[in-house]
Amino acid sequence: xxKMILIDGNSxxxxxxxxxxQLTNKAGFVTNxxxxxxxxxxxxxxxxKPEYLTVAFDxxxxxxxxxxxxxxxxxxxxxxxxxxxQFPVLKEVLTAMGVPxxxxxxxxxxxxxxxxxxxxxxxxxxxxxxxxxxxxxxLIDGQTTVLFTRKGISELERFDEAxxxxxxxxAPWQIVELKGLMxxxxxxxxxxxxxxxxxxxxxxxxxxxxxxVLANLQxxxxxKLGEKLTEHQDLARLSRRLAEIRCDVPLEVKLGDLKPGxxxxxxxxxxxxxxxxxxxxxxxxxxxxxxxxxxxxxGLPGPAAVMGSEEREPGQISIFGIPQHLPKRPDTGGEGAGxxxxxxxxxxxxxxxxxxxxxxxxxxLPVLTGLSYGPAVCHSFGVMLAGAEAVWFIPSTREEGAAYxxxxxxxxxxxxxxxxxxxxxxxxxxxxxxxxSLRGPGRDLLLMAYLLDPAxxxxxxxxxxxxxxxxxxxxxxxxxxxxxxxxxxSEQGGALKxxxxxxxxxxxxxxxxxxxxxxxxIEEPLARILASMExxxxxxxxxxxxxxxxxxxxxxxxxxxGIFKLAGQAFNINSPKQLGTILFEKxxxxxxxxxxxxxxxxxxxxxxxxxxxEIAGRILEYRQYAKLKSTYVDGLLAIMEPKDQKIHTSFNQxxxxxxxxxxxxxxxxxxxxxxxxxxxIRKAFVASPGCMLLSGDYSQIELRILAHLCGDxxxxxxxxxxxxxxxKTAAEVFGLAPEEVTPQxxxxxxxxxxxxxxxxxxxxxxxxxxxxxxxxxxxxxxYFARYPKVKLYFDRLLAEAAGTGYxxxxxxxxxxxxxxxxxxxxxxxxxxxxxxxxPIQGTAADIMKLAxxxxxxxxxxxxxxxxMILQVHDELIFDMPKEKALELKEDxxxxxxxxxxxxxxxxxxxxxxxxxxxxxxx
Numbered sequence: 001x002x003k004m005i006l007i008d009g010n011s012x013x014x015x016x017x018x019x020x021x022q023l024t025n026k027a028g029f030v031t032n033x034x035x036x037x038x039x040x041x042x043x044x045x046x047x048x049k050p051e052y053l054t055v056a057f058d059x060x061x062x063x064x065x066x067x068x069x070x071x072x073x074x075x076x077x078x079x080x081x082x083x084x085x086q087f088p089v090l091k092e093v094l095t096a097m098g099v100p101x102x103x104x105x106x107x108x109x110x111x112x113x114x115x116x117x118x119x120x121x122x123x124x125x126x127x128x129x130x131x132x133x134x135x136x137x138x139l140i141d142g143q144t145t146v147l148f149t150r151k152g153i154s155e156l157e158r159f160d161e162a163x164x165x166x167x168x169x170x171a172p173w174q175i176v177e178l179k180g181l182m183x184x185x186x187x188x189x190x191x192x193x194x195x196x197x198x199x200x201x202x203x204x205x206x207x208x209x210x211x212x213v214l215a216n217l218q219x220x221x222x223x224k225l226g227e228k229l230t231e232h233q234d235l236a237r238l239s240r241r242l243a244e245i246r247c248d249v250p251l252e253v254k255l256g257d258l259k260p261g262x263x264x265x266x267x268x269x270x271x272x273x274x275x276x277x278x279x280x281x282x283x284x285x286x287x288x289x290x291x292x293x294x295x296x297x298x299g300l301p302g303p304a305a306v307m308g309s310e311e312r313e314p315g316q317i318s319i320f321g322i323p324q325h326l327p328k329r330p331d332t333g334g335e336g337a338g339x340x341x342x343x344x345x346x347x348x349x350x351x352x353x354x355x356x357x358x359x360x361x362x363x364x365l366p367v368l369t370g371l372s373y374g375p376a377v378c379h380s381f382g383v384m385l386a387g388a389e390a391v392w393f394i395p396s397t398r399e400e401g402a403a404y405x406x407x408x409x410x411x412x413x414x415x416x417x418x419x420x421x422x423x424x425x426x427x428x429x430x431x432x433x434x435x436x437s438l439r440g441p442g443r444d445l446l447l448m449a450y451l452l453d454p455a456x457x458x459x460x461x462x463x464x465x466x467x468x469x470x471x472x473x474x475x476x477x478x479x480x481x482x483x484x485x486x487x488x489x490s491e492q493g494g495a496l497k498x499x500x501x502x503x504x505x506x507x508x509x510x511x512x513x514x515x516x517x518x519x520x521x522i523e524e525p526l527a528r529i530l531a532s533m534e535x536x537x538x539x540x541x542x543x544x545x546x547x548x549x550x551x552x553x554x555x556x557x558x559x560x561x562g563i564f565k566l567a568g569q570a571f572n573i574n575s576p577k578q579l580g581t582i583l584f585e586k587x588x589x590x591x592x593x594x595x596x597x598x599x600x601x602x603x604x605x606x607x608x609x610x611x612x613x614e615i616a617g618r619i620l621e622y623r624q625y626a627k628l629k630s631t632y633v634d635g636l637l638a639i640m641e642p643k644d645q646k647i648h649t650s651f652n653q654x655x656x657x658x659x660x661x662x663x664x665x666x667x668x669x670x671x672x673x674x675x676x677x678x679x680x681i682r683k684a685f686v687a688s689p690g691c692m693l694l695s696g697d698y699s700q701i702e703l704r705i706l707a708h709l710c711g712d713x714x715x716x717x718x719x720x721x722x723x724x725x726x727x728k729t730a731a732e733v734f735g736l737a738p739e740e741v742t743p744q745x746x747x748x749x750x751x752x753x754x755x756x757x758x759x760x761x762x763x764x765x766x767x768x769x770x771x772x773x774x775x776x777x778x779x780x781x782x783y784f785a786r787y788p789k790v791k792l793y794f795d796r797l798l799a800e801a802a803g804t805g806y807x808x809x810x811x812x813x814x815x816x817x818x819x820x821x822x823x824x825x826x827x828x829x830x831x832x833x834x835x836x837x838x839p840i841q842g843t844a845a846d847i848m849k850l851a852x853x854x855x856x857x858x859x860x861x862x863x864x865x866x867x868m869i870l871q872v873h874d875e876l877i878f879d880m881p882k883e884k885a886l887e888l889k890e891d892x893x894x895x896x897x898x899x900x901x902x903x904x905x906x907x908x909x910x911x912x913x914x915x916x917x918x919x920x921x922x
Contacts, residue, residue: 004052004120004258005044006113008131009101012037013090015132015149017083025276030082034090038280040130041099044147044156045260048128052258054100054116056109057091063108065242068638070549071630072242074188093271098263104249110135111246116258117144118247123255130156135179137164138245140172169201180210180240190630191239192232194576194602199225210240214664215655218455221830224602231627234635234667265291340393343403346383350411353388360386361418361443362411363499366430367467382496383408390496405434415440420503422446422467424524425653428531438528445499447523448506450654451515454815457654460506463498514812522811522849523653529856529868530651530661537646538869538879541915544684545633552629552677559622566615573622576601589613624675632671632681639665651871658838659813659845661871668872682916687879692912694885695919696855696896698874699907700725701844702757705810708902709839710793714786719904726750733782752783756790757840759833794836801835809842810901811850847906848874851896858895862888877916885912889922 016036023032045053065072094101102112113129113136120127121143129136132149140146140161147156157163164172181200183191195203207213214233220226229236265288272281340346365382381404384390395401411417412431417440421427424444431438449460458468510516564570567587571578579601583589589609591599599605603623609616640647649663656662663669672678687693703725707715718728723738730741730749741749751768752760760768766776784791801807806816815838819831852871859865864884870877876896878885889910896908913919 001124001126002051003048003128004116004125005048005050005054005128005130006116006120007041007053007055008109008113008129008133008136009055009057009090010109011132012040012130012149013083013087016040017080017086022082025274029089029275030086031275031277033083033086034093034275035277037090038093038097038277041094041097042280042283044130050128050260052120052125052255053260054102054258055094056112056116057087057101057103058108059103059105062106064106064246065108069189069238069242070634070637071188071190076186076188089271089275093268093275096264096267096271098261100258100260102251102253104251107246107249111249112251114139114245114247115249115251116253119253119255120144135175135184135243135245137168138172138175138243139247140164170204174204174208176240176244177204177209179243180236181213183239184243187242189239189242190235192228192236193574194228195225210236218657218834222826231670232631233670234665235631237665238635238638262287262291338389338391340391343393343400343407346391346393346404346407349383349388349391350385350407353385359417361420361500361503362386363390363420363496364427365422365467365496365499366427368426368430384496384500386500390493402434405431405436409436412436412438418443420445420499422461422464422499424527425531425534425651428528429535432531432535442524442527443503443507444524444527445502445506446654447527448510448519451519451523451813452506452509452513454654454657454659454813461502464495464502467495513814515814518811518813518846522846522853525853525856526849527653529852530653532856532866533869533871534648534651536866536869536879537641537644537648538877539644539646539686539688540636540640541684541686542637542640542645544686545637548680548684549629549633549637552625552633556622556625556629559618559625563615563618563622566618573619574626579619583609583615587613587615589616624677628672628677628681632666632678635666636681636684649870656845657815659809659842659849661845661849663872668870671872680917683918685916687914690881691879692882692885692914693916693919694878694880694889694892694922695911695916696876696889696892696908697911698844698848698896699909701847701874701906702840703753704902704904704906705840705843705847706757706790707904709810709843710787710789711903712787712789712793715790716904722907726753729753729783729786732786733779748779749783752779756783756794757837759836797839798832798835807835807838809839809846811843811846813842813846815842844874847900848876850899852876854895854899855892858888858891864888882912886922 013033017033020032020036022030023035024030041055063072091101102116103109104112110133113131117127117129117139121141125143127144128147129139129144130147130149134148136146137159140159142161146159148159149155150157159167161172164170168175168178170178178197178200179189179191181192181195181203182197183189191200203213206219207216213229214236217226217230220229265284268284269281269288272284338349340349363382363384363386367380367382380392380394382390382392393404395404412419419438419440419442421442421444423446424442428438445461445464446457450457453460458465461467507516510519560573563573567582569582571582573579580599583601584591584599601619603620606616606620610620636647647666649668650665652662652664671681685693704719707719714732718725726746726749727738727741729752730736730745731738733749733752734741734745736745748769748771751765755765755768762773762777762780765780766773769776797807801817802820805818805820806814808814815834817831817835817838819827820835822828822831848871852868855876856865856868859867859878862884864878864880867878867880867884868876869879876892878892880888889912893908893910897906900906910922911919912922
């Protein structure tokens, strides 16, 4: 097998500089990095004898990752002058040696190596990567090995898939996931604060990927690890993207350009003599004598590659930017799939199936990459009419995709024809890119499976597991380095046939569990609405964020100075070990709980200490400012689309077990609102030119649902009369007139009201209110004495859940709770709290989703269907012309308040403003 060697020039030069004692020539020029590099290169060439070779260098300090995250490599020390001045001479030496050099502005050497490694694998080459950077481990596969520098550059440790598994317990693709969780201090990739390599590896062994971890946050509920992961979800995703090596850099490089030449012997001799490399000079002199005796003096120097665009050959498609050969059209029949070579063949397929098949469901299966907002890449597209054979096509260009779309148009817009998808939202977004809309019912197998098993919906899609985004992404990446198709012919036909079988079984199970209305009236229409919202996006004012960033930086520096002054020395505030040493050893503060690395400096510990020690409060303040800047200021700027200054969050319909929507990239559910500094982030969310932001926010919806579910007359009456529920509760519980209720008592009543929804204990209430446990218990006893049906409702709910294993919302959404049967007290307690909360939170989610469907239809009728842009907690936000906002606000309010099936009224507060922060009641 032919061999390709790819060398990380910056990494190897740095290793050589620090490994080889300082050498200088007579002119005083430092030469140790060049000397070590050349000796290593010469040895490798002799031992490995590669047919193809290149050395990749970073082209500059600023790369595309800085656009994603301003802090990328921000704290890295500048290159020592003695090393910096060696790089130009090193490149001269490599060119004289006939070694191809590669660099591309905006990209790092890793990205160029990743792109060439993919090229080499596709060409069937053995690829060896020589580097001292562990990031390259993600490029390892069956044909790619990393030779990792040890002890400077004198030893190379060979990492293949087996050795990587032995050392790190991970597969190559999981290295990126590892960096997403633990970060990388050498590159200033933040990761999740407080998660180190050991914890990150443990999480990945349990859940495989960052998204897998985040999809199972319920496993860590009530734990500090769960709090960290929940709080820093966006940071984990950003870190993962920063760590991922690009394998699709557009380079004007052909494989033949990477063949090493003999170079320019005269120039090589001159350089080695000038640098005083005696051994290398002697070898070059022998080479010259051999060339003379062979009858030629010179070889051809290796080329230096530059940026450019890659031409796609006929019969290729692109996956992650890597050209892929189209599979040949197979024979049809059996369980195979017919491959269509042109849009005309798709039209012919529909013509041949005009009878019963044309009236049955149309199965559509676009296999996409780029699953969030943006131009999705369609690897292949499956189509099947009921009773007809499965066919597939591959739109190798956007124009061809549009032509195939035109052939589908009549079927997609037929209001009588049922369309069946796996993950309809992504399909809607992809088809929208070709100007295609859908009419009529659209069955989404993923949504059906989610309702039946909200914790693991993909388990229900037997035969289609490989369409799960994480599994598909891994499969695409594994096969993107070869000419093999994503699926075999039988797999392609089988996937569509599996959809047909699943549709029947999933619909039957939904009917059996009384979930048909939940699916048809809420979840199915919502998928299209979420697709529309993602495509619309929300406008951001980048200058507002940049100004906030400057202000936060000043506050961080001032707070840091104050901390250093109180501590009597400077130290790394972000290091728990150093912070623990300062607080508990030098300053002698009371020690809290012990961890494996020292005493805890978590938020709970610092909040406890802050009452008596100023430095603890300052550290909490510092952390708040640092999080706001990194997660929200830098994070939002990193994902803003520069052309329209919008962010396009992904609304997740099948992630939470309670039915609530979640959002990622960015997580808009997590924007802080308790602190004024956090609320100010909302100033950056602005209306489009000529428009205003309008919002409708449900008031105390979960408490209203509790009042309905428990049937307590006193609680219901408070809402019916429009009273201040917390003041009313305090008056009832403490036997006072409403005007006698103090702010402290109202706060206590509020804590009980909301705490009950989440199954709070007397211990938890005591912590929330800063009172004794006995006093908290008395508060709860008084509450239940005044509202006895609340206690009866929760007791009955837990008893029923213990028998059935699940709880339900008003709309029959189920949450299964195997934790209730656990022998572990803490696990069982978690299950009981979840059982108390799920019917309330889940019903609130159902009401919000139903409101979105009804409001969207209202907006459609008014020609404003693109104006619903955000859903955050209990709030809907619209971006529309001011006159339309004022005209429609009461219609929107009535629609939102009219969707519940409650015995207490729903109440919606409407606001309007130029940005999300400064909105006022209207």
